[in-house]
Amino acid sequence: MxxxxxxxxxxxxxxxxxxxxxxxxxxxxxxxxxxxxxxxxxxxxxxxxxxxxxxxxxxxxxxxxxxxxxxxxxxxxRLALYADALARLEAMGLVYRCICTRADIAAAASAPHGVGGVVYPGTCRGRSIDPARPHCWRLDMGRAIERAGPLDWTDEIAGTVAADPAMHGDVVLARKDAPSSYHLAVTVDDAAQGVSHVIRGRDLFEATHVHRLLQALLGLPTPVYRHHxxxxxxxxxxxxxxxxxxxxxxxxxxxxxxxxxxxxxxxxxxxxxxxxxxx
Missing domain, CATH: 3.40.50.620 (HUPs)
Structure with missing residues (x-):
């Protein structure tokens, strides 16, 4: 290879x-x-x-x-690529519109804490949101994990890692002020460019749990990782x-x-x- x-x-x-x-x-x-x-x-x-x-x-x-x-x-x-990936996830029923602000999330009594701080409590999940209102798109993590099943990836330092994206909650895939989030764009781009080995800092190790899930949902290959x-x-x-x-x-x-x-x-x-x- x-x-x-x-x-x-x-x-x-x-x-x-x-x-x-x-x-x-x-x-x-x-x-x-x-x-x-x-x-x-x-x-x-x-x-x-x-x-x-x-x-x-x-x-x-x-x-x-x-x-x-x-x-x-x-x-x-490359915005069209991200829009297409988001549309595919929407067609699967795996994303939803969210109008919550950061202040709303921080104030929610039901909001748990995860690796990156407060985890979104799912306030807008299942709600009918007017598409004309400014909104982001979130991944319905529970449904996504159920659809994908157990996943893992190979890290050259950590070895075989069992994916645990649930720790991140319903992550944002497209922001109100940007057409894609880091999670979606980097996953789509690495696959489109044929990246075989992702070498990046240890601070992004936890994000890979989400990227592995998106790869499975979108039918994309999984690179070998090295989080240095x-x-x-x-x-x-x-x-x-x-x-x-x-x-x-x-x-x-x-x-x-x-x-x-x-x-x-x-x-x-x-x-x-x-x-x-x-x-």
Missing amino acids: SIVTRFAPSPTGALHLGHAWSAVQAHSRAREAGGRFLLRIEDIDGTRSRPEHVEGILADLRWLGLDWDGEVVFQSQ ALLAGPDGERLAKRHGAPSLADLRAGGMDGKTLAMDLKAGRLPLGFGAMNA
């Missing part, structure tokens, strides 16, 4: 070392196997995505010495935009050599003073 990996950042800010760590792993895995490495820009969040961040992503990857195969794919140009360890800064906090992680653009402007950085990351090393692996 020819290995196909991908790097799929969102252009909502500058890339940092954590992004580089993930991109280098995906790139190395493909190149060492004689496979293909794809670049996908996940830009369906129209309120936060910026063209200048897209240019920054391309510049950062070139600085690291990472090349990609084929044209860069933009999710904003995250990077932590000197303060022990995960490297992330919200924690003020240094951007690759800042490192580039400071004179750091990108190809050397990529080689260090591939070897499991971080520049002195930049934190630790395996966080």
Whole structure:
């Protein structure tokens, strides 16, 4: 089997070392196997995505010495694929309209807590919602699990994992302000692009339970996954935009050599003073 990996950042800010760590792993895995490495820009969040961040992503990857195969794919140009997948799920009776706000959900006494915080209590499930009202689309998790049956996936670090999407409740598949959620778009895109190996951070491990369910419902192939360890800064906090992680653009402007950085990351090393692996 020819290995196909991908790097799929969102252009909502500058890339940092954590992004580089993930991109280098995906790139190395493909190149060492004689496979293909794809670049996908996940830009369906129209309120936060910026063209200048897209240019920054391309510049950062070139600085690291990472090349990609084929044209860069933009999710904003693939909305028809997501609409078709949602329509298929609707035809199965597995999705419903929801008009609840975050405040509504947080205030619901019946709302349980899951891995990502408050789990939607199903307030709009079974309700008749005027299509003209602003609404999102939610997956009826109970019906979906019943239809799909027991599922698992292979993670190169965790081994065989039994899918447990119920922990997420009735997840959103299309938002009020966006034509698709991350869950639906990434599942559809990985299948459409023939991605065989999904290499991404451990912070997305739990989301894979939902992605495996959607693959089964839509008749899509299941890639092999590798949810790698995250990077932590000197303060022990995960490297992330919200924690003020240094951007690759800042490192580039400071004179750091990108190809050397990529080689260090591939070897499991971080520049002195930049934190630790395996966080």
